[in-house]
Amino acid sequence: MKGIAAALLALLAAGCVQGEYNRITVDEPLREELVAPLRPGVDTLAQCLAQLGAPHRVFEYRVGQDGTSGAALLWVWREAAGWGVDVSGGTEEASGSFSFDLTNTDLPGCVLWFGPDLVLERWQRGTLGDLLPGRQRPSAQPAD
């Protein structure tokens, strides 16, 4: 028993195993009171950009046979905090490099969908898993 305690203490003292409490925040949530007044069928892309500022990502949406397309605008943010055990002596989370991983389906976000006329069709808040289901890279098309 004493041997195990000594080994554990040695690991802790060497920094190989440490408890940690981390908080990570990336950008600010899109506040409900900003999004709620938006009027589907009425508000335009210009009005929404003026109200909400720039999104994090823009995607092609509802591409027509005639080459017209709408747009889906995504806002995403992250607020996470919690306890953990660091076994390696360093954490990737604290590495400082920044990039949203849009495959992380648990991230909260908000999407606004605009039709080809760039008038707001609808908006939804939720997790990326709900907001961007089945999104995939468009197939490459050879130039005419």
Added chain:
Amino acid sequence: MKTTRSLLLSALLLLPACALARQDTNEPLDAALIRSLQPGKTTAREVVERLGAPTEVVQLGRRTAYRYDASATKSTALILLLVNFANQDTRTDRLWVFFDENNILTHHGAWYGTHRPQYAMPWEDVHEAEDNAEADAERPGVGK
């Protein structure tokens, strides 16, 4: 003497260490420059001449949208013997410019956040309205 040495050694082992780090990606966006963009007049070529190469170009049917962005991360850590506390706060500047099929600017939206990240411990409140207002006031072209 032996007791004093033991006490000093214990104190040294238990003394906390603090770490601060900052990481920036890309130059913050120039609010004055962005305000000079004129929908219906400014061309994609002029945007690129003024702002440089975009981070991303998205095809939206016959339209296109360019993304410009920058990020700033401030990290804080309190390193103790058995447990670490860390906070990482990231904020971004974002600009989306939308062009029609003739590469004329139709819409643009910007968000400025790289001046807002804070050094803080994970239990501290950050990004309260007053904090943001104070930071905004110090950034040319952003504060009202």
